[in-house]
Amino acid sequence: MQTNSPLIEALNIHHKFGDKTVLSNVSLKIHPKEIVTLIGPNGAGKSTLLKILLGLIVPSSGTTQHKKGLNIGFMPQKIQIDATLPMSVERFLLLGLKENQTVSASPKHIFKRLFSTAAYDSTGLSKIAEELNIQFLLQQPIQQVSGGEMQRILLARALIRKPELLVLDEPVQGVDIQGQAELYQYIDRIRHQYGCGILMVSHDLHVVMQHTDQVLCLNQHICCSGHPKSVSQSPAFQTLFDGKQEGIALYEHHHDNSTCEHTHGHTHADQSNKE
Amino acid sequence: MEWFPSFMLFALIGGLGLALIAAPLGVFVVWQRQSYFGATLAHSALLGVSIGLFLETNLTLTVVSVSLLIAWAIFHLGHYKQLSSDTLLGILAHSSLAFGLIIISLQENVQIDLMSYLFGDVLSITETDLFLIAMIGLLIAIFYRLHWSDLLNITLNPELAQVEGVAVKRVQLQFILLLALMIALSMKIVGVLLVTSLLIIPAAAARRLSNSPEKMLWISMLLATLSVLLGLTLSYFADLPTGPAIVLIATVFFLLLLTKKAP
Numbered sequence: 263m264q265t266n267s268p269l270i271e272a273l274n275i276h277h278k279f280g281d282k283t284v285l286s287n288v289s290l291k292i293h294p295k296e297i298v299t300l301i302g303p304n305g306a307g308k309s310t311l312l313k314i315l316l317g318l319i320v321p322s323s324g325t326t327q328h329k330k331g332l333n334i335g336f337m338p339q340k341i342q343i344d345a346t347l348p349m350s351v352e353r354f355l356l357l358g359l360k361e362n363q364t365v366s367a368s369p370k371h372i373f374k375r376l377f378s379t380a381a382y383d384s385t386g387l388s389k390i391a392e393e394l395n396i397q398f399l400l401q402q403p404i405q406q407v408s409g410g411e412m413q414r415i416l417l418a419r420a421l422i423r424k425p426e427l428l429v430l431d432e433p434v435q436g437v438d439i440q441g442q443a444e445l446y447q448y449i450d451r452i453r454h455q456y457g458c459g460i461l462m463v464s465h466d467l468h469v470v471m472q473h474t475d476q477v478l479c480l481n482q483h484i485c486c487s488g489h490p491k492s493v494s495q496s497p498a499f500q501t502l503f504d505g506k507q508e509g510i511a512l513y514e515h516h517h518d519n520s521t522c523e524h525t526h527g528h529t530h531a532d533q534s535n536k537e
Numbered sequence: 538m539e540w541f542p543s544f545m546l547f548a549l550i551g552g553l554g555l556a557l558i559a560a561p562l563g564v565f566v567v568w569q570r571q572s573y574f575g576a577t578l579a580h581s582a583l584l585g586v587s588i589g590l591f592l593e594t595n596l597t598l599t600v601v602s603v604s605l606l607i608a609w610a611i612f613h614l615g616h617y618k619q620l621s622s623d624t625l626l627g628i629l630a631h632s633s634l635a636f637g638l639i640i641i642s643l644q645e646n647v648q649i650d651l652m653s654y655l656f657g658d659v660l661s662i663t664e665t666d667l668f669l670i671a672m673i674g675l676l677i678a679i680f681y682r683l684h685w686s687d688l689l690n691i692t693l694n695p696e697l698a699q700v701e702g703v704a705v706k707r708v709q710l711q712f713i714l715l716l717a718l719m720i721a722l723s724m725k726i727v728g729v730l731l732v733t734s735l736l737i738i739p740a741a742a743a744r745r746l747s748n749s750p751e752k753m754l755w756i757s758m759l760l761a762t763l764s765v766l767l768g769l770t771l772s773y774f775a776d777l778p779t780g781p782a783i784v785l786i787a788t789v790f791f792l793l794l795l796t797k798k799a800p
Contacts, residue, residue, distance in 0.1 A: 316700050336701070338694060341693065347692060
């Protein structure tokens with residue numbers, strides 16, 4: 263069992279773009295093996311919060327703390343690759359591997375790197391490619407894969423690093439509900455297999471991953487948070503999927519817009535440590 | 538007439554050195570769609586010339602310093618999102634060009650041949666230039682050895698690269714400074730107006746023959762070298778201006794390869 267210290271912790275994040283407040287008073291923690299789903303409407307600040315958590319932007323105020331040496335696997339929403347860059351899918355995946363070296367500028371390190379050929383540990387690649395059903399794509403140019411294939415490739419690239427924290431930015435965007443369920447089941451297996459924490463962003467306000475430990479509903483501040491309701495408990499969904507649908511779940515929001523700031527803005531912190 | 542005069546030797550060494558340093562930078566300029574950035578740095582090199590003439594300092598070193606300064610300025614201005622980067626580059630390119638031309642025109646006792654800066658003048662290559670080209674070649678070799686996959690990852694997606702632990706800003710700044718150095722030194726050989734072509738044409742031509750980034754790098758170095766060799770020969774025997782002759786040959790390579798489908 264890993265220690266209970268969080269992989270990532272954000273405290274009282276406020277962020278402004280110019281005069282416009284995009285995030286106010288957001289705090290959250292993600293522990294090892296925990297799945298946190300961040301949902302919210304467009305413009306709620308989900309992407310901004312994600313970038314702050316990843317250290318890509320510095321918040322106007324508040325702090326984020328990563329576990330020391332945290333290894334993050336990040337799956338961006340989409341990626342644009344210029345057609346002039348000749349690159350196979352396999353090469354793209356291998357580039358995601360750490361070259362057995364961390365960024366360091368010591369003379370000894372630079373010297374070593376100058377004369378060593380970068381050694382990739384590619385043993386995990388074929389296994390992950392098989393699990394995500396992308397092995398037939400490996401030799402294709404990366405620019406020629408379809409949108410759904412690209413999402414699996416991006417997920418593979420995040421996983422190949424054997425991350426402690428997996429950050430997925432809208433992983434099921436444009437995927438049908440059957441595909442979503444499959445992907446969610448796979449992600450749940452990953453959690454147990456790698457023991458990593460998972461932070462997932464979704465713009466779907468009602469359908470979330472079944473095994474999510476915590477759903478955070480964001481609209482500039484955290485409106486509410488809680489556990490998703492199992493699909494099996496929802497009669498409507500049960501008829502829709504004949505009761506067989508594993509992996510997805512519904513989330514019930516316990517707030518309304520007029521009161522949410524007062525009643526739920528502060529409750530999320532208490533719930534984050536359960537499970 | 539001796540058939541191989543010594544100035545041709547300088548031109549040849551300088552030109553080949555330039556081809557070998559331009560191609561590695563050129564592939565990333567093409568992949569990252571930064572050709573306008575190269576053009577801006579080239580225009581600002583002319584500002585360096587006029588400042589050098591005005592202050593009566595060493596021209597090469599002044600051009601190098603001014604280019605580095607402008608590159609550094611562009612890098613930092615680029616993080617303000619008020620203006621799109623091509624607007625910003627356009628403003629910098631043409632304001633520095635205009636400013637340079639004004640400074641030149643103010644110096645009545647200086648007669649300079651603007652043409653030689655615009656289109657290159659291989660006769661003006663000195664040993665200092667050759668030495669500087671060699672130094673930059675060495676810097677680029679070290680930089681690429683250390684940061685080749687970092688550069689590729691930044692090209693793919695800067696945010697992903699940063700999350701994965703690449704020092705994105707530092708690598709980008711170093712790349713831009715090397716680019717500025719290369720452009721400042723290539724001015725004498727191909728001239729301000731044609732510098733960008735030496736960066737992008739061999740790389741674009743090499744795309745047709747490459748199925749991996751490394752292959753594209755090597756092939757573009759080969760094509761750049763051939764272009765310089767053939768261009769200098771053409772320029773010498775047909776008495777054509779050197780820069781345009783080199784670019785002409787490179788363009789012929791590009792057009793020939795255009796008929797081939799990219800793998």
